[in-house]
Amino acid sequence: MPVRVRFAPSPTGFLHVGGVRTALYNWVVARQAGGAFVLRIEDTDEARNREEWVTGIDEAMRWVGLDWDERHRQSERADRHAAAAERLAAAGRTYWCDCAREEVDARARERGGPPGYDGHCRDLGKGPGGDAALRFRTPDEGTTTVVDVVRGEPAFPNAGIEDFVVVRSNGKVMFVLANVVDDIEMGITHVIRAEEHLPTTPKYLLLWEALGGGAPPVFAHLPVIVNEKRQKLSKRRDPVALELYRDEGYLPEVMLNYLALIGWSPPDGRERFTLAEMVAEFRLEDVGKSPGFFDVAKLRAFNGDAIRALPVEEFTARCQPWLTGPLAPWPPEAYDEQVFAAMAPLVQERVAVLSEVPAMVDFLLLSDVRVDEDDWARAAKPEAVAPLLDRVLEAWAEVPWEHVADEREPLKDSLFAIGDELGLNRKRAQAPVRAAVTGRSVGPPLFESLVVLGRERTLDRLRAARARL
Known part of the structure; x- marks a missing residue:
């Protein structure tokens, strides 16, 4: 069976460096096997999605050089998701529930057990309409085991998995069902994604079986990425947007090299390698479980070394967005190619990111220099x-x-x-x-x-x- 992987970002913000690592590992697995890398934009959250974020994902992927073989938008497959929900209902695998969240929480407090839905409407034979949502009927007994290349085989007692919602009261199919339907119909063989998705994987597997998906995909849940305080990287708190590093002048190949190391390293332990070398040497089985530190200082050092290793002509070409393009701090006519050519070898030895270049040469290109x-x-x-x-x-x-x-x-x-x-x-x-x-x-x-x-x-x-x- 041909290998087919997917990277499935949601366009609710900029592309996170953790997402880039996930995309990279998926891309490498596909290229190793001569398989397909599917970019699937999971844009079903209408309230939070923005078209500019969709464009940003595409641009970011192109910038780092992770090309895709297929591209889909989940919102365009709503009819397929709805049809799957109907099949589940016809097979008796779901039921309608009109319990309000407040009622669910109140019953949980009364019984003194863990929070979550208690199956109140499971056998009441309710129909659609009003505030009723469609819930999946989870098994009462047994366990659901996730066979994971990174995590081993964590087992989840089915009794602890609540009857979860698959269709909201407004008719919108929930993400977990849409995800499974798309993976089945797109022939996804490997699900390589962030560790945070592991707790919902039992629901994924129960739906996969209920929809007749056959043998489930290979799972690999990647270790969390943390900051210097060993906190999970946060979009609100940490500099995690790929576009920030692009605009600051980090090289795309350096970003991929560094992100690859957060969870994996080549067999010989070296830290510098090309994308082609990673394709030749990467194994999912070698990905670690422990959280990985996103060390901006180390990334900066990596980048400075890579800049100094460039032929001076290529260094000059890479600098153009900051010299003549949209990131230049002066009008295009201020740039003097001959002046920069004379300075390029000297500047190249002294910058860690390309955005530092203008400050190294502005006194040569501008007639008026402001003395600090x-x-x-x-x-x-x-x-x-x-x-x-x-x-x-x-x-x-x-x-x-x-x-x-x-x-x-x-x-x-x-x-x-x-x-x-x-x-x-x-x-x-x-x-x-x-x-x-x-x-x-x-x-x-x-x-x-x-x-x-x-x-x-x-x-x-x-x-x-x-x-x-």
């Missing part, structure tokens, strides 16, 4: 800086305008010589010059940057800084 007041205050002590800038302006008006590291360094040599004469160490001599010229206290190598900026623009900025003292 805090950086200037730290760098510019008037009693020392005024004579330094006076001497530098005089010397740099004539010095050869070049800097070849460890060979010809006239700009550097002249600045440090002046600093020595004024009793300033190298750091204190460079700081006011850097702040005056670039607007910041940190950035790419100073002297190489000055060569690209040019003599006149450098001296103009130094004069402006001198005038501020």
Whole structure:
């Protein structure tokens, strides 16, 4: 039987990094077996769904390179879900119940047992209409066992599974039934999803059997992802939207590499690998049970290493959204390709995410540079800086305008010589010059940057800084 997997996000918000990991594991299993990866948008929650979130899911999947073989929207299959509910009713597997939630809760308190529905309407022969919902008649005896590649074989006593609703009083089919119907009819062979779905899996299996689904799919419930406080990642509290990392300048291949490691690692224990290598080496059986820490600092380090490993031409191409595209902090005409080409190797060594690139080169591309007041205050002590800038302006008006590291360094040599004469160490001599010229206290190598900026623009900025003292 051909392997068929599905990734089934709900468009009720941005795509969560945990969802991306689920999609990745599903995608890899499909590609290993030459099977099908199905993207199924589970958009039946009309109150919370937004079309922009559907678009966002598609764009996010394309960005990380997880292509799909089929794409479906669950809302387009409502007739199939309703037909399944009718079959269950015809077979006597369901019944109508008009109990209000308050009544259910009150009876639970009276009997002193666990909360949940008690089967009150099971044998009353009620019909549809009014506030009646359709409930599935769960077995009173026996157990339902989930055979799970990651979790083993957890068993759930059927007596503890309440008669759950499959069709609401408004006629809408519940998610659990729609999910099972779609998996059966789409021939899904593996259900690889988050650990949070494990408690509802017995209901899934009972419906699967009642609908004549045959052999159930292979299950793999993936470990929860937690933050630094070991709390489950939360959309409300944690930075978990994939689009945030995309717009900050993380590389898509790094996101996949890092997310793959939250629950799995190659047999040799290495941490860096390509998607093709993961397809060759991944096994569901090797996925762990323990919660995985989403370490943003480690992800950032991964990304910086990957950026530095890029050919400089590719680095430049990857930077374009922040240089000429929608994420650029300047108008398109401000960008100078030759200037960036001269700076790219220097900038590439110093950024961890691509969104940091503009701040490394803005002083070269913009005519007016705003000097950060805090950086200037730290760098510019008037009693020392005024004579330094006076001497530098005089010397740099004539010095050869070049800097070849460890060979010809006239700009550097002249600045440090002046600093020595004024009793300033190298750091204190460079700081006011850097702040005056670039607007910041940190950035790419100073002297190489000055060569690209040019003599006149450098001296103009130094004069402006001198005038501020």
